[in-house]
Every structure is written in structure tokens, then in C-alpha cells.
Amino acid sequence: MSSLSQRACDHLAALLKGFGLAADTLLSNWVDGGLVAGEGEEITLINPATGEALMSYRDAGAGLIERATQAAQRGQREWMALTASERGRRMNAALRGLEGHEEALAQLESVVAGKPIRDCRAEVGKVREMFEYYAGWCDKQHGEVIPVPTSHLNYVRHVPYGVVGQITPWNAPMFTCAWQLAPAIAAGNAAVLKPSELTPFTSVVIAKLLEEGGKRVSQGLPKGLINIVNGLGKTTGAALTDHPTISKLVFVGSPQSGRMIAEAGARRLVPSVLELGGKSANIVFADAKLDEAVAGAQAAIFAAAGQSCVAGSRLLIERSVFEQVTTRLARAAEQIAVGLPSDEATRMGPLQNRRQFEQVTRMIEAAEAAGARVLTGGKRPEGLSDEAQGYFIAPTVLVDVTPEMEIAQQEVFGPVLVAMAFDNEAQAIQLANETRFGLAGAVWSQDVARAHRVAGQLRAGTVWINSYKAISVMSPFGGFGDSGFGRSSGLDGLREYTVPQSVWVETAPEASVAFGYGSGVG
Secondary structure (H helix, E strand, O other): OOHHHHHHHHHHHHHHHHOOOOOOOOOOEEEOOEEEOOOOOEEEEEOOOOOOEEEEEEOOHHHHHHHHHHHHHHHHHHHHOOOHHHHHHHHHHHHHHHOOOHHHHHHHHHHHHOOOHHHHHHHHHHHHHHHHHHHHHOOOOOOEEEOOOOOEEEEEEEEEOOEEEEEOOOOOHHHHHHHHHHHHHHOOOEEEEEOOOOOOHHHHHHHHHHHHHHHHHOOOOOOOOEEEOOOOHHHHHHHHHOOOOOOEEEEEOOHHHHHHHHHHHHHOOOOEEEEOOOOOEEEEOOOOOHHHHHHHHHHHHHHHHHOOOOOOOEEEEEHHHHHHHHHHHHHHHHOOOEOOOOOOOOOEOOOOOHHHHHHHHHHHHHHHHOOOEEEEOOOOOOOOOOOOOOOOOOOEEEEOOOOOOHHHHOOOOOOEEEEEEEOOHHHHHHHHHOOOEEOEEEEEOOOHHHHHHHHHHOOOOEEEEOOOOOOOOOOOEOOEEOOEEOOEOHHHHHHOOEEEEEEEEEOOOOOOOOOOOOOOOO
């Protein structure tokens, strides 16, 4: 083992010990208000920066899923016995648990996920933002009164599903954990969440800190309201999606896995929300402010090493400025500081795992074989230390790409940008929509009318104009087609965790119940 890997292992062990997870067998789950070891096979984590082993933990397994779902049922009943205002107060109070642990949380995320430490610090703030926002919604989930043409009072209320199952990905484990937990419990549900087996720890720590935080000031979140179970998809994940207690499934990840989740839910007639992949188009017209467009295109694809569902992986450029934009973008890409996640100067780290590294490398090679040309990147970055033998790929820009190529159609999930030219507005829209994905897109132009016109014709759940990756917990997020269905964030994200219940009250002095379906209802 290299000295760099040894330092990372020691650092991770110290972080886990500080959070109380270290024991003879690693306590890698949070179930019924306590840390619990897994019961299944051993899973080894790999350091993305070195490609060497970091630590091992045990798969949770079906037995622990059973314990978690039972605990969740108890926790949800206790949670719903509280007033809505009290639930909101307790969610806010739970955030006290994060105080003083922000840096350690960021370090934990950086070591295991391979993300630059600067990015991880920002994501800790997002956890707080998510819970604060949804805590405010607890006592503002108003119903509706329907003016039915009878003597009845008919009102609609939004009730929780009960226990929801959530599966989150390895590219943003801390962010997606809070992204789904906060609206779920604000809506009145309990949750059993399985993070990716590649990035298991920050979700466990967040659940632990939240439950402990509320109890510092008064009564906190009920035991069992939040449960985190870690393990493989084929074991722990399957046990979760197939469990009869789970009333709704929420999945963030790849389209391939998303289909399996949807099928599992369909077998039990359980609804699901799927936030899947993307192949988002960044459209640059000749009249755009090109400095801003180049900077936006760079951030859209190379932030997080391209491991983002909304990555702007297709750059569509008006032909008259194509060479100018791609040349400037290639130069900018070559200036990105690629390095170890722990280095404060690093702006782009490694890919998270070997499978992803091999997939990205294969797709670049296949694109070249099909006729694409690498303008910059396409290989291991220069200047890395000898110990940094992990999953690094330099920021890559490809030109001479045609729409039918795999690299132009399939999600790469890496720092790879394909640039294609268009001649007019109609062709730009056609190229942008020529994919099975529909998660995001952007338009760069100083012509306001055209920008709105094009944005309205893009088949994408989120569209930016003269910007990219502007997101807010207040705004709904989701896609079309292979990008999934359902929404996260905002009121729409909260509503995904509730079911409308229609209540009818007879107000006539003497009720008359007619015999026959729909009698008296207009």
C-alpha cells in the first residue's frame, strides 16, 4: 500500500471513530435510533485517488431491512401523533446535531467519494438548507375544498404514504440523502434509505447527528423515523424494494437500475419516483456573450468530474463561432486543476470507481474509432504524483462528432464534452431533442425572445438561459423519458411523498343515501 493510501485509510478510520462508527465490526447502519453492524458479506471500499483498498464493512442484508421497516412503522406513528408545527420545530432542532461537525462531514465525503474538499464543504451547507426549507412546509400543507353540487362538504387533504424506501447514488451521497429525507419526513413519512454501497458513511452520520441534535434542546426526531441501511443492490436493495411495508420507492441513479426499481414497485403496485441520467444539451448561439458561455460550458461538464446527472455533456454551437468556442473551451479545460481530493487547490478529482473509469475510457476510445477527434484530454492528466494512481481522466473535449455516435447519445458520466455545430435555430432544437434523455438543457443568447422560444421547445425538465446548474431547493427538479419521472425539490417534491385523500361530509339535516354508483354527484 502506498503512503498516500495509508494516510487516507488512517484519516478515514479517525473520522469514523470520531462519529462513533468504529468498532470490532464497523457499525455501518443506523436502525431504530442506533448504530448497527451489517449481517451479510464483506464489502471493500476503494480509494478513488489511488485505486487501493480503504476499508471494509458488511452488507446489511434482509434481516436488517426487516428490523428497519418495523422501526420505521413505529417511528412514523409517533411522528404523526405530533402536531404539524411540532414536527417542523423538531426538524429545525435536529440541525443542531450538525454544529461543530461540518468539516468532519466534508472530509468523510471527500475521502470516500473522491470529491474535492471544497465541493464537499459546500454540500454540507446544502444539507442544512434542505431541512430548513422542508421544516417550514410541515404546517403549511393546506388542503382544498371542492365545490361539489350536492349537500356534501368535500375537502381534500394530503396524507403521508407511511414508510418510504429510498436509494441514493455514489456521485453525491450527502446531498441526495438530505434531498430525499427532508421532504419525506416533512410530509409525515418514515424512511428507510439505502445509499450506494460505494459511498455508505455520510448518510449514516447525518441520520445519527440529526437524531442526536434534536435531543440536545428537547425531544427530537422519534427513533426509527430515519433508518440508513448499507449494502449491495442485489441483496439489501432488493430486500428493501420488495418489502411489503414500503409504500413508495424513490430512486436516484442510472436508467438501468431505475427500470429494475420501477419493475419491483409495479409487481407490488407501489408507485415510484425515478431521477435518472441525462445527456443535456448546452446551446450556444453566435450572439451569446461568448466569455460567459465558455465559462458556463466548462462548469456544466467538468464540475464533479462530469459525474452529475445534469452535466452539460453536449455542446451545440452555431457554426460561425464553432471553432472559436471549442478552441477557447479546450484551453480553459487544460487550465483546470486536477488532483487529489484533499488538496485545497483541486477543482476536479478522480472518477469515483474503477467501473466508471473503464466505462468512460471505453466510450472515448469508441468515439475516436468512429471518427471523433480529441481536442484536449482523453487520457490520464499530466503532473499527478506517482502515488495518485486512481481513476483520473483529464477534462476532455471531442469534436467531429455526429449525432448518431454512442458518445452523443449515451450518458458518459465523466469529464467528456462532445461539441457539435448547428446552422439555425430549428436544427439546434432538433439536435438537442435527439436523445432518449430529457433532464436539463441551456440556451446562451442575447436575443431574449429567441432564448425563451428555444427553451420552450426543449424536452427537458430544467432549462437555463445564460446560466447552467442554477438549482434551488424551492424549485422542482426531474426529467422526461430515460431521465425518469416524478419530481424532487420544491412543493412538487413534497407532494411526491403524499397521497390526496378526498373526504365527504353530509351536511343535509336528513341524509339520503341513494342506491347506485355515483348517484347525486355531478
